[in-house]
Amino acid sequence: MSITYVKSFTHNPFSTNSYVCHNDSEAVIVDASCSNEREEAEIAEYIRSNDLTVRHLLLTHAHIDHILGCSALSERFDLFWQAHPDTSIWLKRAPAQALLYGLQIKPVPKPGRWLREQDTLTFGHAIWRILYTPGHAPGSICFVDDASQFVIAGDVLFQQSIGRTDLPGGDRGTLMKSIFQQLLTLPDEMTVYAGHGPPTRIGLERMQNPFLQ
Numbered sequence: 567m568s569i570t571y572v573k574s575f576t577h578n579p580f581s582t583n584s585y586v587c588h589n590d591s592e593a594v595i596v597d598a599s600c601s602n603e604r605e606e607a608e609i610a611e612y613i614r615s616n617d618l619t620v621r622h623l624l625l626t627h628a629h630i631d632h633i634l635g636c637s638a639l640s641e642r643f644d645l646f647w648q649a650h651p652d653t654s655i656w657l658k659r660a661p662a663q664a665l666l667y668g669l670q671i672k673p674v675p676k677p678g679r680w681l682r683e684q685d686t687l688t689f690g691h692a693i694w695r696i697l698y699t700p701g702h703a704p705g706s707i708c709f710v711d712d713a714s715q716f717v718i719a720g721d722v723l724f725q726q727s728i729g730r731t732d733l734p735g736g737d738r739g740t741l742m743k744s745i746f747q748q749l750l751t752l753p754d755e756m757t758v759y760a761g762h763g764p765p766t767r768i769g770l771e772r773m774q775n776p777f778l779q
């Protein structure tokens with residue numbers, strides 16, 4: 567067994583995290599928060615200098631701050647994006663959403679593979695499973711690396727906070743169900759890499775997150 571390394575990048579005006587995770591010499595990119603050439607180059611340089619081959623481009627969900635770099639990264643690594651089918655409505659709305667925030671976005675290429683709960687993803691010696699965690703956004707999913715003890719949680723759970731539910735398709739009850747029935751069933755020591763802010767642990771959030779008491 568070899569460990570999966572996680573490198574985070576915080577990009578764009580929303581301070582959104584994306585992650586390059588790698589095991590042996592193979593990598594995945596989770597979310598596309600890079601919004602300009604400098605941010606794209608930062609990710610590309612990390613991949614080049616660590617001699618990594620990117621196997622998958624993955625989306626936790628399709629809110630505008632997580633998909634700004636979709637087009638650039640898919641072109642650069644010659645790969646299609648993978649996301650849950652329920653994200654399609656947000657992917658289509660991307661240019662309109664971008665305009666609302668005064669941002670520009672190239673049309674997001676259609677995902678080449680739809681991911682569902684029962685799917686697994688492999689790269690290097692890593693095997694990831696998928697949790698279906700709607701509530702913050704339609705088609706929101708989390709990626710779990712059991713061997714390396716972490717979960718990439720998108721905007722579902724943050725350090726001391728939870729995802730907002732006031733955007734179209736959001737629902738507070740659904741989000742709570744996703745957190746309690748999916749994320750909080752993971753081991754306490756598991757690291758949570760969130761879409762915004764620093765990493766945390768499942769056990770810490772179970773005990774101290776004010777929204778979960």
Ligand SMILES: [Zn+2]
Binds near residue numbers: 627629702703721
């Ligand atoms: Zn979001």
Ligand SMILES: [Zn+2]
Binds near residue numbers: 721761
């Ligand atoms: Zn976000």
